[in-house]
Amino acid sequence: MDWSTKRKLEYFGILVAAILLFVVLPFFIFIYKPPTCFDGKKNSDETGVDCGGSCRLLCRAEALDPILKWDPRIFRVSLGVYSLLAYVENPNVSAGVRSAPYIFRIYDKEGLLILERRGSTFIPRGKTFAVFDGNFSLEERIPAKATFEWGELVWSRTTVSGPEISITNKALMREETTPRVEATVENKSLEPIRDLELTALIFDSDGNAIASSRTFLEYLDKGGEAEVVFTWPQPFPTRAEVCAAPVDVTLVLDRSGSMDDLGANPPQPLTDVKNAAVYFVNLLHEKDQAAVVSFATEAASPIESVLGRNFEAVKRAIERIAIRETDIQHTNIADGLLKAKEELVSSRHASAASQVAILLTDGVATRPEKGGDPGYPETYAQQVANDMRQSRIALFTIGLGKNVNESFLRSIASSSEEFFLTPTAKELRGVYKKIAEKICTTRAAVIEIIPRIYPR
Known part of the structure; x- marks a missing residue:
């Protein structure tokens, strides 16, 4: 190969490199979008569209349905005023739902729908928890039963351990007049706790839930304690004592x-x-x-x-x-x-x-x-x-x-x-x-x- 041909090849190579560097590469960078867990496509190691594999979101088939431990309870708070509670277990030890829509439906003894109560809660991983909906009026309607349903649940993978919480010194007082439960909540973890929900359940001698109430703690410092109180305006329908x-x-x-x-x-x-x-x-x-x-x-x-x-x-x-x-x-x-x-x-x-x-x-x-x-x-x-x-x-x-x-x-x-x-x-x-x-x-x-x- 003579000198002239070599020089032409060098110029051609420089031209191709320039085109790749200044035209093709910018164009590729402009149009190419790497696969993510939020691109609306099934790609990479995903087992579904934007779920499974290395994605934080789980596909529907990868999560077990929450278990309703018993039928939803209706509690009479005062004349015409009621509250509802669903007692739920999440069998998924490494998955939860950040925003879980739900529906309570309340029926009378004839099976006629009285009221729907819709809301949104969250499902903690691997926990038994309570969904409480309280202090609403039914006026003169008498409820006989309630049902509970979840809306569409979007499960997220999580392995973060929650803080260690200890609840002691639980005591029921004034059961004959205006019942009151007091307890001590202790944060045994190394980080402060914010937005702590506490739901109290009272069971009678046969193990039936007869009353429920809810309260919140906005902040509990690491190693700190707080006294919490749950109250009811009227006596429970049955005695809460049980045989030892x-x-x-x-x-x-x-x-x-x-x-x-x-x-x-x-x-x-x-x-x-x-x-x-x-x-x-x-x-x-x-x-x-x-x-x-x-x-x-x-x-x-x-x-x-x-x-x-x-x-x-x-x-x-x-x-x-x-x-x-x-x-x-x-x-x-x-x-x-x-x-x-x-x-x-x-x-x-x-x-x-x-x-x-x-x-x-x-x-x-x-x-x-x-x-x-x-x-x-x-x-x-x-x-x-x-x-x-x-x-x-x-x-x-x-x-x-x-x-x-x-x-x-x-x-x-x-x-x-x-x-x-x-x-x-x-x-x-x-x-x-x-x-x-x-x-x-x-x-x-x-x-x-x-x-x-x-x-x-």
Whole structure:
């Protein structure tokens, strides 16, 4: 290649380079837009349009739906004024929604729509939270149920851990007039907290939510504490006390011959006694257990009903108790107590439950007999009662009528306060109600306070 050709090639190369540098490259830069998570196209490693892959937004199929833990609750705040609450779990441990539209719909008992309540909230990652909508008027309409629906949810990936929040010293006060819940909120994280929402839920003895309220803290310094208060203008519809522990209880019922002295058809006072015992069973809670044993000359063997939570079966067993007419039926209190003790310490006893026996009789102990010792029936019953006390079984005694040995029944009861004397069977329901209240050692209501930090 001669010198002239080389020079031409050099000039041509310079020209091409200049065109690439000053024409093609600027034009490419001008028209080329690199793929992003907001360009309206599926590109790069995205699994959908602007979602999935390395994008912060998740595709719809990559996120699980929020779980509504129970049906939305309607709470009456005052006359014609109500609030709503949905209790929701986000099963996505690394995804949340910054702005989540929702709709509450309220219906009357006829299924007619009364009101729609629309709003927007946020869904924190991997948390159970409350959606509260409060203090709106329905005037004279009475709500019966509510539904809750989400609008379109746009899920975002997030791995940022929220601050550590501790809620202690929860206390319910003034439940009979204007209920008030107080609590202490502590920020245990190393950063201050802003825009903290706190929703309080009050549960009754059956675990049902009976009231809710909400408050906010605008700022809580790192390591700081704050007292928060939730209030209601009227008492709750039901008491919020719950039993501290379940109860295993055995009803020990006298069916001796004297239990039809006031009437034979139906036998009285036996019929009233059975009705009162059924009433008592209706007062028990779902975690309690009940058993039934009747006695006359001897206690029933097998007993009428062993410990269990099938209260309908227990009530049927009570209703089947009858006075035997084959021979004279005496009063063996000791055997009735012995069978009750055996059942309460059996394998059917729930380890977390307290043990209670309730004896009802209308006479004096006359069996079992021991030659030369007319007081043996009571002495033996006292021995069995002492054994029950050693086994930590609480014994309540009820004397019905005028023919009972009051001092004896008082002595075998766990304490003098556990003995009741009632002249007639008509007062028995009141006695059993008092016993039901005594065996249910109440503790404070279940108070749940749910924190949630609004995104900034």
